[in-house]
Amino acid sequence: MDRAMTFHGIDRLVALIAAIVCFSVAVAGWGMRGDAGVFPIIVGGLGLLACVWLALTCRRAEGASQRPAPSDRQRLGLWCLGVVALLVLIEPVGTFIVLPLFLIFNLKLLARLSWRTTLLLAVGFTLGIYLVFARLLAVPLPAGWLAI
């Protein structure tokens, strides 16, 4: 996403988005009851000033014309896919099914470990999490299918 943009382009984009947020906070603060809105107005104003300052100085900053180091899009995609699947499935399917699957997915595709090492690490780590959180700390982790 950020490969095509230089740092000063990124800074301008950040300044614009942050300015919208800060302005909204300050406006919302204006409509609050009593003195509840004083602090949001102050911090929203401070944020707006910072955004203007950033937008005005980003071109002159050191390394402004450089771009962030390129990231491996394929790995980023795979990682994000795994993370989203983990978050979506952890409640319905269950922690102790999704955790080893997530590890197998990552260790095999991103770390390119052998099947033996992958399975050993996935099972060992999940067992560790079970012992520490479920047994020792008695945390009711989402059980999912295993609850039936």
Place this chain on the structure above:
Amino acid sequence: MDILLTALANVVTPTALLTLVLGTLAGILIGALPGLSSTMGVALCIPITFNMPPDLALILLGAVYVSSVYGGSVTAILLRTPGTDASIATALDGYPMAAAGRGGEAIGMATLASLFGGLVSVIVLLAIAPPLSKVALAFGPQEYTWLAIFGLVTIVGVVSERPVKGVLSAALGLILATVGLDAFTGEQRFTFGQGELFDGVPLLPVLIGLFSVSQAFNLCIPRDGGVLSGEAQRMQGRSLPYWADLKRCLRTLCRSSVIGSVVGILPGAGTSIAAFISYNEARRHSSHPETFGKGEIEGVAASEAANNAVTGGTLIPTLTLGIPGNAVTAVFVGGLTIHGMIPGPSLFTQHAESTYTLIVSLLFANLMFAVLGLWLCRYMVKVTRVPGAVLGPMILLFSLVGTYALRNEMFDVWLTMACGLMGYFMERWRYPAAPLVIALILGPILEVNFRRAMQISQWDLTTFFTRPLSLALCLLVVLALVIPLWRRWRQRQCAVA
């Protein structure tokens, strides 16, 4: 004295000692692994401490903190890759020593210097914190307002090469701090009807997201993330420095420990700054400065004594005033609050036993990492060869499960993930995360005290300048603002000349 003996008795129980050993081991490992920071280590341990008695929880967090600062020196010396930024200066002389077959000696000196610096800083903490907390009891809302502003101003000025990015990050943190039910009017502010936000944005998911999950991203996405490619030197030679070298370094050790403790007390200034200041001072006072950078044992001693001396110093404003000076103490504040301990002067009265137990346990943690470090350092180099793509998913899962364990809420897990993603891009786009976190902690202190002071004075702003203590703190804020600007102006003048 009684309270110290009680604290000592709390630390020497078998459970506490076992916790100390485990915390120290984890800390050394986290410090040695590049990409994993002290902040991340302490943040990851907080969920584990949730069900622990407060004393044990603080012992664990303290041990992880001090030993992770030391852990970075091993890889700095043997691989020229500092595990944490605290050990960058150590690599300057440590690696040349290891390359010359004196790796054991370098690590031995790093360990003893870290121990010396750590012990001095705990003594400073023990000497300064209780009287300072008594002074802080005289603080009113005006003084707390200035203190919070001082904390924000200093952290913003130091952590980023462009202060405007620090200001923006802090402003975002202050905005997040306004979320929740207003303490004075009960008005819902920016909660969007989410019940989970009524008490404000939960601190720990934000901390774990910004400092742990973002690191998992950094380790997994680059093809060679977290893999050390430098040529490893073997641990050769004796494993302790010569007595003559120790005697020669004694002044450097004392000077660096004092520098580290003082730098630690100042908000914003971290371990790496202390290490570099001490390194330069050691070179300046040396009779043979030309040997620095080529394997001078005094350089290792200066850097390591200073970075470990910072640990006790940073806890002084955190414990006595509730003002965290850097990211790791901000995480520490999170650890204290989940155990019902609100950092500030009352910590030394309402929770005196737990607080002194933490301080005494830091003494033991320093001794523990010295013993374990010398014994384990030769094996630690092997662990640092574990690829980031293996560590990353495990750190992510541990962070997410740990976050869930805090309140059993999936909302927190999603929030952690969102903050992790934000932290990843903040680092990539060179925006510092520490001001955001510190602003999130200081925001409520600032707002509550500012409004309280205004209500007491019936909206008369001069109330912030009429009390002597308040005026003194105001001048401190002005100095914190002016000094960096003056320095920058002088640098520009020098560059022009």
